[in-house]
Amino acid sequence: MNLWKLGIKNIRFKPLNAFLSVLLLALSIALISAAFHLKKIYENQVDANILDIDMVIGAKGSPLQLILSSVLHIDAPTGNINYNQAKKIVRNPLIKTAVPISYGDNYKGYRIVGSTEEYFNVYNAAIAKGTFFNASKELVIGSVVAEKLHLKIGDEVTSSHGLTEGIESHEDKLKVVGVLKSTGTIIDQLLVTPLETVWHLHEHGGEVHEHEEDKEVTAMLVSFKNPMGMLQIPRRVNATPGMQAALPRFELERLYGLMGVGFKVISLIGIAILIVSGISIFISLYRVVKERTYEIALMRTYGANRLQLFFIVFIEGIVIGVVGYILGICLSKLGLWFLKNYMETGYKMNVKTLFLLPEEWWLGGSVIGVIVLATILAVLPIFNMNVSKVLADEN
Amino acid sequence: MLQTKTLSYHYTPNVQLTFPDITLSFHENLLILGPSGVGKTTLLHLLGGLLKPTAGTINIQNVAIDKLSQKKLDAFRGKHIGIVFQKGTFIKSLSVIDNIKAKLFFSKASVSDAEIKDILTTLGLAEKINSKVRELSEGQKQRLSIAIALCNKPDVILADEPTASLDDENAKNVIELLSTYAKEKQANLVVITHDHRIKEYFANTIML
Incomplete structure (x- = not known):
């Protein structure tokens, strides 16, 4: 026999006492943990894909849309x-690289x-199999594309118009010549081809771009040599008719400001429930102590000291805490797993989740703190109990 | 060995209880008789270290227990004093055997499983060893209460109305059990009761 066994037996004797507390705690932990993870996933997504793209040049329109479409590839382009x-x-000394991209299929x-x-350099992408492209109508595909669509070197594919699975297909076949190593960035989910391919695919009917000066691209991904570029170049771009400059970090910070409110609200709801669950744990322990006042007095006559009695109650609290915490983390993981699958199939996003975030360790620490507090408050009335009176009243 | 001197306990300035001096040498037993409300239970709780006397001293095994700190008193009580309560009351979440083991744990006594079984067999509880305490009959509860009080071999046994709810036959059994134990272990048995049926078993009697 020991204190642990006593605590556990007490819980098993009346499991319903602890049930509500565990449930509330699990719910609050799940919400807070999910908010942490969502925030982390979002930040990772942004950090992994912006890399050193300092500025995007594209057609006039919403700058955020330009970033979403050209950098994260989750929206339609603003135009060409x-x-x-x-x-x-x-062609400016302040610019280190400028990579044109053109898409629509x-x-x-x-x-x-x-x-x-x-x-490929923008994303530090290296070839896993095959080669980079040398000619029009050759494709180098990302690792996720290769895996999900079971494509290999030499396969021929027919592209469809538009950015989502469509109806109208081009007649020309594109040939896979290379597969990229996994980078954890958006390029894993793209099929990359020379600019000429896109131009060729879109030479409909008589509308042939014979002259070099008529060629169009969707956007230019620019990185600056030094921060001075950030001050000068966007202004020059925006002065050019039909063109705009968008700064990925700035735009995504703005977007984050909007989404951040969402994460905060989830966290706050979670914290509110955590407080309620702390009160519930206290009430549950307090009731347990009240119900067992006589048993506690009895244990005192057996030779138990007050610290031991405190520990028996604390063990009950800590079991509620640990079970609630683990259940909450599992709930959050389950939710994130569904979200991940949804994002990967629905948005073709490669979502990386971590097992336990440092914030979640802190969360576990706060749960223990809440339980220590609840136990102290619950046990306080019996700490100076009049053993004699309790025993005399019962007999 | 148990000795009290000029013992008194004041609940309020108006309710003051004073008790006659008690001196018991090894394996001497004492019956304290008296109607309800004269402070029998108060005296028992004073002797058990559950209450601190307002005045006077209590010596058990040559330790002045009224001078001990709360923690030392808890430990002393666990080791030297076994209390049998009027109603068999236990830790409800534990089985018969686990209630005994809980007592042994808190009193820091090491008693082998075989010895526990012996005690339970003597008290006719061998069959109930793994039963839940709420499944016991009144008589069985009373006997388990005795088993718990005696299992760690205390030097002083305090019994509060141990026979009140028992019939003649069981009352006799309980008192014989307690006296036999006290005799074998050279322990002091102090019984407080208003039950005159058991007077004949005690040489020393105090009327409160």
Whole structure:
């Protein structure tokens, strides 16, 4: 026999006492943990994909839309810009690299992006199998695309119009020549082809772009040599008719400001429930102590000291805490797992989740703190109990 | 060994109880008789260290227990004093055997499982060893209460109305059990009661 056994037996004797407390605690932990994870996933998503893209040049429209479409590939583009004009603007000593991208087609829901070989450098993407492209109509595909669509070197695919799985297909076949290593960035979910392919696919009927100066791209991904660029170049871009400059970090911070409110609300609801669950644990322990006042007096006659009695009650609290915490974390994991699947199939996003965040350890620590407090408050009335009176009243 | 001197306890300035001096040497027994409300239970609780006397001293095994700190008193009580309560009352969440083990745990006594079984067999509870305490009959509860009081071999046994709810036959059994134990272990048995049926078993009697 020991204190642990006594505490556990007490819980098992009346499990319903602890049930509500466990439930409330699990719910609050699940909400808070989910909010932490969502925030983390979002931050990772942004950090992984912005890399050193300092500025995006695209057609006039919503700057946020331009970033979402050209950097995160989750929205429609704002339009096209003249390639030559764009090239002129980026011929500037403050600019380190400027990578053109052009898109508008997909293969089974995965976007086909026309670009140059520099595009692979933006994402530090290396070839796993095959080679980079050398000619028009050749494709280098991301690791997720290769895996999900079971594509391998030499396979031929037919692209469809639009950015989501569509009806209208082009007749020309594109050939897979390379598969990229996994990078954990958006390029894993893209099919990359030379710019010429995209231009070729869109030469409908008589509308042939014969002249170099008529060629268009969707956006330019720009990185600056030094922060001075950030001050000068966007102004020049915005002064050019039909063009705008958008700064990914700025736009996504803005978006985060909006989403951040959401995370905060979830966290606050979680904290509110955590407080309620703390009160519930206290009430549950207090009732337990009241109910067992006589038994506690009896244990005192057996030779138990007050600290031992405190521990018996504390063990009950801690079991509620640990079970509630683990259940809550499991609930949050389950929720995130569904969300991850949804995002990966629905949005073709590669979501990375961590097992336990440092914040969740803190959360576990606060739960223990709450339980210590609840136990102290619950046990206080019996700490100076009049053993004699309790025994005499019962007999 | 048990000795009290000029013992008194004041609940309020108007309710003051004073008790006659008690001196018991090894294996001497004492019956304290008296109607309800004269402070029998108060005296028992004073002797058990559950109450601190307002005045006077209590010596058990040559330790002045009225001078001990709360923690030392708890430990002393666990080791030297066994209390049998009027109603068999236990830790409800534990089985018969676990109630005994809880007592042994808190009193820091090491008693082998075989010895526990012996005690339970003597008291006719061998069959009930793993039963829940609420499944016991009144008589069985009273006997379990005795088993718990005696299992760690205390030097002083205090019994509060141990026979009040028992019939003649069981009352006799209970008193014989307690006296036999006291004799074997050279322990002091102090019984407080208003039950005159058991007077014949005691040489020393105090009327309150």
